Every structure is written in structure tokens, then in C-alpha cells.
Amino acid sequence: MLKNIARRSLVLLALAATGAALAQKPTPRSTAPATPAAPLNWPTRPLRIIVGFPAGSTPDLVARTISEPLAKAIGQPVIVENRPGAGGNIAADAVVRATDNHTIGFMINGNMTIAKILNPAVPYDPQRDLQPLSLIGTAPLLLAAPANAPGKDAQEFFLAARNAGDKWSYGSPGVGTVGHIGMELLKTKTNMTAVHVPWPGNPQVINALVSNQIQLALLPPGLAAPQVKAGKLKAIGVTSLGRSPLAPEYPTLNELGIRGFQLEIWVAAAAPNSMPKPIAQKLSTLIAGITRTPEVRGKLFQQGWQAVGTSAEGLANRIRNDTAVLGGVILMRGIKAE
The missing domain is CATH 3.40.190.10 (Periplasmic binding protein-like II)
Known part of the structure; x- marks a missing residue:
């Protein structure tokens, strides 16, 4: 009987030791990369908005309209820098290459959708190298x-x-x-x-x-x-699917029998893919909110834009849809950049 008691005691001791070892064993870490934390003191310098068109162009006017309230929101100056050329792709490439976490770009459709499809020599890939922030304004043709x-x-x-x-x-x-x-x-x-x-x-x-x-x-x-x-x-x-407030007196092609036809030009904000996600999310939220304010909506309307102010995900969806439609036309028609 003493032997049985001793045996049970040894088993209990062994189980206790195993439990203690399991309790001390670290929990396996997720293999997914951790989201980088936003620096508590960001921004530490002026924010730069690169625009691929000359001063006075529509994308430039949009950038300057957003820049003033954005500067107040982040507590740092916002500088608009014009780098025209190659239909805005030179500026887009400069945004992609920026690693200071204080540079974004204001771009048009082509820079964020079909640039690489249209011209394989373009040095960046819009979907791989750019991080969507917000769709700012749209307009039909x-x-x-x-x-x-x-x-x-x-x-x-x-x-x-x-x-x-x-x-x-x-x-x-x-x-x-x-x-x-x-x-x-x-x-x-x-x-x-x-x-x-x-x-x-x-x-x-x-x-x-x-x-x-x-x-x-x-x-x-x-x-x-x-x-x-x-x-x-x-x-x-x-070319808008429904009547546009920018030109309400004109019927849509959809109304005229060309069912489902929709085509718009747009301007949006994007960051380099290297920018930490928390910083990009902060900028996305700020830019979208500023775009939807009555004052900014009015200014954009005067410039020929219908203000939108989407989330980053909303812009990403628009990029995917437009890339599929416009890219399909490029491939079907064999269009190549000159």
C-alpha cells in the first residue's frame, strides 16, 4: 500500500512539473509581420506633397486647397512641390522612392492605375509601390x-x-x-x-x-x-453613370442607351508603400475629413471636381476597378505609350 501511495505521489509530481514547464513555454508568435507603430512625435518636419503637373494645373490647385487645413491638423507646414513630366509619372516615382515618412503625392488616374500597363518602362508599379490614402475628387468627361x-x-x-x-x-x-x-x-x-x-x-x-x-x-x-x-x-x-452636379444639364451616355458606361477622371492622395501603416492611416483619415468639409467641397467644386474623401480602402477599390477596365482596353486595343 505504501508502494502504491509512493507511486501516485511520483505521478502527481511528474504532472505538476509538466504543467509548470508548459506554463513557462512561450506562446508561438504569429508569422504575419507586425504593423509598425507610428512615432509618437510624428511629424517632426514639414510634410511634402509632390504633384506631377505645373503650378496652376488642376491637381496642383487641389493639393494647395488641401494643404492649408492639413498643415493646421498636423501642426507642421505642408509644402507643395511641382515635378511635371511624363504625365505625372516622374512625380509618382519620386513619391515611391521617398523614405522620410514625410512625403506623399497627389496623383491622377493614370499614375495609380495603368501607368505600368501602358508603358512597361515606367520605373514603378502603382499597385505594388504606392499606398492609397484617399480619393479626393472625381469629374466626368x-x-x-x-x-x-x-x-x-x-x-x-x-x-x-x-x-x-x-x-x-x-x-x-x-x-x-x-x-x-x-x-x-x-x-x-x-x-x-x-x-x-x-x-x-x-x-x-x-x-x-x-x-x-x-x-x-x-x-x-x-x-x-x-x-x-x-x-x-x-x-x-x-460619362458619369448618373447625372453629375458638375454638369447637370447634360444627359449621361448611360441615359442615351450606352448602358453601364462610366468613365471619370479623378485626383487622389497616395504615399510610398514604405511609409508605416499608422502614419498612412492618420494621413488618410485627415485628408478624407478635410475633403468632406463644406469649405473645401466648395473650393473643389469651383475647380471642377466633385469632392469625395474616401478611406484608403475606398480608393484601393477604385484603383482595382479602373485598372481592370482601362487596362483591358489598353491590352485589347494594343495601346502603347509613345
């Missing part, structure tokens, strides 16, 4: 034609365009621009075969329309509307 364009309504106009074949041409401010790719998308949905003619910029496109050198173009409403009201151009319809 207006399909415009010369004032004497045929057809008493949109249906007759598109019929004339199809019948004209490659005798009709359309203008854009360059290969790979939204005006170019958007027209190629429209051609797939309407069976038009108008030929692309690139111009240095939208003002030259408008002049070509007015003088009947070309028959079609997708233009920012702010540029085209004055010419329409002056009787120099004919407005066919806008």
Missing part, C-alpha cells in the same frame, strides 16, 4: 462634337458616326490619356471606328473640334461647356 455635327439626337449622331467609319476622327490630349482610352472604350460599346488624332492638350482638341478637323472628343465639362453655350460645340452626353 463630356462627349463633344462640332456644332454642325449630324443628327437631331444622340441616336442619330451615333448612327452617323458608325456609318462614317474611319472617315471620322477623334482628338485627345495624348496617347494613353483618359480622353484617349475612354474613346476607345466608347468605340467598343457603339461600334464606331473613328481614328485617334493626338494633340498637345485639351485647348488644341477644342480648337480642332470647332474648326471641324475632328468630329469627336471627350473633354472636361469645365472646358467644353462654355463652347457649347456659345454655340461652337455640340454636347452629346457625359
